[in-house]
Amino acid sequence: MKTLKVVHYINQFFGKLGGEEMASIPPRFEDGPVGIGELITSSSHGEFEVVRTIICGDNYAAENLEEFKKVILPWIEEAGPDLVIAGPAFAAGRYGTACGILCQEVEKTLGIPSVTAMHPVNPGVDLAKKDIFILETGDSARQIARVVPQMVSFARKLVNQEKIGLPGEEGYIPRGIRINVRDQRRGSKRAVDMLIDKLQGKNFETELPMPVFDRVPPAEAISDLYEAVIAIGTEGGIVPEGNPDRIEAHNASKWCRYSISDLSRLEKGKYEVAHGGYDPVPANDDPNRVLPLDAARVCEKEKQFARLYGYYPVTVGNVTAVRSAEKYGKEIGEMLKKDGVQGVILTST
Amino acid sequence: MGLPAVLITAVPPIALTVGANRIIRGIAIPHPVGAPQEEPEEEFRIRKGLVEKALKALCTSISEQTVFD
Numbered sequence: 303m304k305t306l307k308v309v310h311y312i313n314q315f316f317g318k319l320g321g322e323e324m325a326s327i328p329p330r331f332e333d334g335p336v337g338i339g340e341l342i343t344s345s346s347h348g349e350f351e352v353v354r355t356i357i358c359g360d361n362y363a364a365e366n367l368e369e370f371k372k373v374i375l376p377w378i379e380e381a382g383p384d385l386v387i388a389g390p391a392f393a394a395g396r397y398g399t400a401c402g403i404l405c406q407e408v409e410k411t412l413g414i415p416s417v418t419a420m421h422p423v424n425p426g427v428d429l430a431k432k433d434i435f436i437l438e439t440g441d442s443a444r445q446i447a448r449v450v451p452q453m454v455s456f457a458r459k460l461v462n463q464e465k466i467g468l469p470g471e472e473g474y475i476p477r478g479i480r481i482n483v484r485d486q487r488r489g490s491k492r493a494v495d496m497l498i499d500k501l502q503g504k505n506f507e508t509e510l511p512m513p514v515f516d517r518v519p520p521a522e523a524i525s526d527l528y529e530a531v532i533a534i535g536t537e538g539g540i541v542p543e544g545n546p547d548r549i550e551a552h553n554a555s556k557w558c559r560y561s562i563s564d565l566s567r568l569e570k571g572k573y574e575v576a577h578g579g580y581d582p583v584p585a586n587d588d589p590n591r592v593l594p595l596d597a598a599r600v601c602e603k604e605k606q607f608a609r610l611y612g613y614y615p616v617t618v619g620n621v622t623a624v625r626s627a628e629k630y631g632k633e634i635g636e637m638l639k640k641d642g643v644q645g646v647i648l649t650s651t
Numbered sequence: 652m653g654l655p656a657v658l659i660t661a662v663p664p665i666a667l668t669v670g671a672n673r674i675i676r677g678i679a680i681p682h683p684v685g686a687p688q689e690e691p692e693e694e695f696r697i698r699k700g701l702v703e704k705a706l707k708a709l710c711t712s713i714s715e716q717t718v719f720d
Contacts, residue, residue, distance in 0.1 A: 520673070521655040523711055524655060524710045538683070591681075594698050598702050601702055601703060643654060644654060646655070650677075
């Protein structure tokens with residue numbers, strides 16, 4: 303049996319260098335296994351040999367990710383491993399980030415298979431899950447004796463280029479990759495079976511899990527509307543004629559802002575719908591039906607509030623990735639806050 | 652601390668799912684603040700009513716997601 307060479311990455315704690323007080327130490331390596339590295343050898347029945355262990359402080363790694371990669375990669379290359387194992391990191395965020403980034407870089411730059419393991423909420427998961435296999439763990443390092451053997455048997459498949467099954471079968475965190483599979487039962491039959499199971503209170507497994515959305519606590523109310531600057535905005539894709547910034551009709555890559563300081567309403571023909579997900583006829587006929595500038599202007603004239611903000615932010619919310627939407631929302635919020643806006647009226651289509 | 656935002660949407664359940672905090676039910680998906688079937692004066696009155704409702708929502712303290720009906 304050929305022995306497979308493994309490089310193992312661990313943090314200062316698992317590297318037995320110390321706890322939080324040692325979290326700032328830069329990377330170092332030792333040849334051979336350290337600590338739980340022994341478990342890799344033993345649970346593989348000698349098939350895996352940890353030839354090098356790389357240890358780095360959690361703070362150092364998470365705060366200097368570029369430097370971290372630059373220093374460690376040559377050490378890995380020099381050891382010439384068949385496989386890189388990082389962690390497991392459980393719910394430790396900085397450690398998980400380091401493991402995820404390292405595995406990603408190892409696969410991309412060195413083309414060496416890698417595996418790590420962590421809890422689904424670890425920020426390392428979102429950073430790297432698309433590119434690497436992250437086995438799912440609980441949040442506590444107490445499970446380490448169970449997790450390491452799982453990593454070993456999964457890694458063996460990976461190195462031997464065996465077929466890797468679906469996330470649920472193999473125990474890794476879904477990577478957001480869709481693959482075509484042929485099922486014995488057609489879609490309508492599967493859907494009805496699922497519904498019947500659900501109605502009978504039996505277990506069923508959805509084929510399309512819904513994303514989980516972040517929650518933010520409600521912002522404080524405006525205390526004095528008469529003194530407030532109010533902004534209006536929309537994800538309905540109302541743009542100046544000809545869509546000058548080319549906001550995409552689907553999955554918009556940007557948001558824009560356009561001046562409305564001289565306008566009392568959005569005139570037909572001068573503004574139009576760039577959104578590809580709803581019937582544009584009513585809003586092309588009167589863009590105020592999506593962005594209520596005319597009404598907001600009258601409320602301003604009636605002194606219901608102090609002033610309407612001079613621009614409106616806009617994007618297209620049509621199959622737009624939740625992550626992009628979050629980013630645009632954050633950027634728009636920062637701009638409005640910086641410009642002294644106290645409240646925002648948004649419309650969605 | 653952030654600033655209050657109110658979402659006018661024809662589909663409040665989606666707004667609730669994605670985590671909007673202040674929500675107002677709009678008229679229809681292609682025209683959340685429009686009513687093309689009405690006479691222009693009436694349509695404007697409806698739109699202004701929605702904007703005023705939104706302003707009121709911005710001035711209302713809430714501790715959880717709220718649909719202002």
